[in-house]
Amino acid sequence: MRPVSGSRARLPRGEGPGAWLAAGSVALSLLALLALLSLLAVRGLEHFWPAPVALVVLEDGRQLAGERVREVPLPEGTGRERLYRTGNRDLYGTRWEWVAVSAIAEVSHPPDLVVLERRRWGEAIGRLTALESETGERVEGEGAWPALEARLAELTSLRQARDALRDEVILPRVRALEEGGDVDRELATANARLRALQAAMEGGRLTLATADGGRLAVPLEQVLRVRRPNAMSPFDKLVAWGEGVWRFLSEGPRAANTAGGVWPAIFGTVLMVMLMSILVTPFGVLAAIYLNEVAHQGRLTRLVRIAVRNLAGVPSIVYGVFGLGVFVYGIGGTLDEWFFDAALPSPTFGTGGLLWASLTLALLTLPVVIVATEEGLARIPDQQREGALALGATRLEMLSRVVLPMATPAMLTGVILAVARAAGEVAPLMLVGVAKLAPQVPVDGDFPFLHLDRKFMHLGYHIFDAAFHGGDVQAAMPLVYATALLLVLVILVLNLTAIFLRHHLSTRHGALTRR
């Protein structure tokens, strides 16, 4: 039983250097945590804020336009250097430009600079000179910007109409066709409508004049978003920031994980952790019950207990290797031979997937759950057990009606610790089923709805991949920070759920801690 909170307050407080040392350690730990979280938050979230676009004129007369990223001192005090994100990778082959501060003649922020987000080649930055519609109409000068905004809104609604037509009309018909239904004519009309929509979306393009005098023609269907950051009010920027954060959370990744969102990774992480909890809890609890309630408390039990505690310290990559060898190749390979013979040699379960990753992590966190549950069981006084037995309960009734309900908070503590550990593990996942890119989440409307054999994305692995394997590390860095922040938040939410559940259970049993 935990002590009543009031009684702790009556204990004498620490005095002298010991107390200062202890308090100092607490303060230092908290500071380190705060520093970590604020670094992630600031670096991750500022990325979505529309940065002003500078037009830089250099001493030699060259001009460039871009977002200022940072400024660093040059070695040996020879001045400073600034990094600009200039975009237009299709023109220059790079999106970044280092400029010596001493070489800059003039910096201005003209409001008519446009930033385009495109499907390919990243951003484009420049002045909008002309907009050409699919029929060949040309709008130039002042009128181009409002025309562009109107046209893009139109394109968005066309795109939505096309997606709706595909998902709600065509795909169900195709499925019916495969099952032998007679839907040919309906399908033909729907396809015709789809083609018409497609045609309406194609053809238009815009022309940008870049800062150094180049010209860039961009087909409108390649354009995701346009903005003129220097002309935006703070409120517009706030809205754009909110939209940016939302897209990050709700969309799939683009451009080799260096742009776009992380929704599949969030989904994969949460789903994998939940599956892992479902797998690990019954095993861990039963093992703890056996060790604490059933087994003869002799030398062998003590040995097993020590072994279990030591398992918690085995490096996670070792579990990954075990999972690969036993689950993926062993069990998965056998399953394929027995049930998915037709698909061989391409493996179904004989390759990494959601199920094997969850099982591997369940194995990894099993000791945590066992130890926590066992400690909870050990704290229950024997009088509770004897009281139940003395009323004519069998051992099973005693366990299920008295002991387990009392041990539930401890069990949940074990699950919380397991979730916290599992959600952050990356190393074993790389061996047993995480994917660099799996935009399809493992849950959908096709039977059996939950696809345990599919590979999935994971926030932790996404961080690793974006930071080290993306083509453009500069572009990926803010996303890495944002994803790291998100991973921390996801673990926090998972933990809070379990803590809330535990609190709810212990208050239901009426102040277990109080007299």
Add this chain to the structure above:
Amino acid sequence: MPFVQDLRPSPDPAAVIDFSPEASSLAIRGLSLAYGDTPALRDLTLRIPRHRVTAFIGPSGCGKSTLLRVLNRLHDLNDEVVRTGEVKLEGEDIHAPEVDVAELRRRVGMVFQAPNPFPMSIHDNVAFGLRLQGGLSKRKRDDIIEWALRSAALWDEVKDRLRASAWSLSGGQQQRLVIARTLAVGPEVLLLDEPASALDPISTLKIEELIGNLKSHLTLVLVTHNMQQAARVSDYTAFLQDGALVEYGPTDTLFTHPRLRRTENYITGRMA
């Protein structure tokens, strides 16, 4: 302090009082028990009278609690316990293979030293044993719960908050709740292992009153360290030492005219 010279030196204590088999609820014969190599009970033979309060007294470690646990077979759980001899409840051997232990424990209820209500509501605590048995309508169960709480003199204090946690009760109330919980399953014998040792004097008094009332329909066996308590509530007292029965007699006689010096020394507090 009277110094009693005329004690007979070595009588057979079990022969001092005896009850006819008809008048006794429990009959213990030749009971010995050891925890591994350590003996705890040595060749006990005594009968416990029906619908009376019998107290076991003796120094710590003399085997009183062990004896109590034998009577409802709580020792079954411990592999190390070696037992010989027999215990009969209403003439039937409680260790016979055909005896259902759960059924035996319902017939021989037990209340422990520290109150041990389950972390449930007051109502659910009393209903616990009834639910295990099953087969009762909710209404019948509620009737039994009320009866049990009334029998344990707790009804008036808790009738408005049966759904409150049992852990919110005071220590004395918790102990009476545990007694009510035990009564609800309808035992014939109630074993009380120092039931008031963790309670304040007023709660102790209530428990003692309760014991006096319950003997009208129950056989009670009380283990206590408190001499005054044994003298106040019990009809017969057995004095145990080192796992052996030393003296057993009507409480009045045992406390006023103990026949053995060992007994006298203990009850007058001359023995540590």
